[in-house]
Amino acid sequence: MLRRDIIQIDEEKCNGCGLCITGCHEGALALVDGKAKLISATYCDGLGACLPACPTGAITIAQREADEFVAPAPGSKAALEEQAKQVAAQRAAQAAPVQSELIQWPVQIKLVPIQAPYLQDARLLIAADCTAYARANFHADFMRGRVTLIGCPKLDAGSYAEKLAEIFRHNSIKSIMVVRMEVPCCGGLEHAVKQAILASGKMIPWQVVTLGTDGSILAD
Numbered sequence: 001m002l003r004r005d006i007i008q009i010d011e012e013k014c015n016g017c018g019l020c021i022t023g024c025h026e027g028a029l030a031l032v033d034g035k036a037k038l039i040s041a042t043y044c045d046g047l048g049a050c051l052p053a054c055p056t057g058a059i060t061i062a063q064r065e066a067d068e069f070v071a072p073a074p075g076s077k078a079a080l081e082e083q084a085k086q087v088a089a090q091r092a093a094q095a096a097p098v099q100s101e102l103i104q105w106p107v108q109i110k111l112v113p114i115q116a117p118y119l120q121d122a123r124l125l126i127a128a129d130c131t132a133y134a135r136a137n138f139h140a141d142f143m144r145g146r147v148t149l150i151g152c153p154k155l156d157a158g159s160y161a162e163k164l165a166e167i168f169r170h171n172s173i174k175s176i177m178v179v180r181m182e183v184p185c186c187g188g189l190e191h192a193v194k195q196a197i198l199a200s201g202k203m204i205p206w207q208v209v210t211l212g213t214d215g216s217i218l219a220d
């Protein structure tokens with residue numbers, strides 16, 4: 001996979017008119033249960049020819065990981081089969097129960113023990129608690145395979161830096177992913193993690209992913 005421009009559709013704004021499907025010449029879109037869906041990222045060239053056709057402004061372009069664009073032959077059997085397969089897969093996914101990726105308890109930074117078996121050799125996710133509400137696929141996108149710690153620097157008293165430094169110091173942490181919102185108050189969480197890594201005296205790989213209030217990934 002590579003990081004490239006791909007369209008995204010706001011289902012709340014989509015009125016199901018289907019005009020975007022006509023505007024897409026690659027067959028990447030289809031109506032699923034009355035809403036426009038990107039049913040094949042492979043066929044989306046990211047140029048946004050479908051955007052002007054949308055009367056509600058439900059379609060935007062964002063950068064994310066996707067397979068390389070492959071232009072299908074218009075009306076080809078392969079394109080039609082791919083479209084049918086993707087529509088069926090999306091319907092099956094919607095019908096399937098959502099699986100939790102939480103692998104430990106508790107999750108609140110203030111409540112997590114400094115030393116716990118699940119912290120040894122852990123890949124940590126340190127997330128602002130609003131992020132899971134903003135991004136629908138938060139469990140699959142960020143929590144899978146990681147120990148999750150959450151907090152809100154605006155609502156919780158004090159800084160997380162001292163507690164996190166103790167966790168980093170007493171455990172062999174493999175990596176840290178910080179997921180925050182774009183709002184300024186979330187900067188306190190990112191700063192606390194940075195200060196905690198410095199205070200722990202360890203070199204721990206870490207990265208920051210910033211989400212927009214619509215759940216889109218703004219930076220990582």
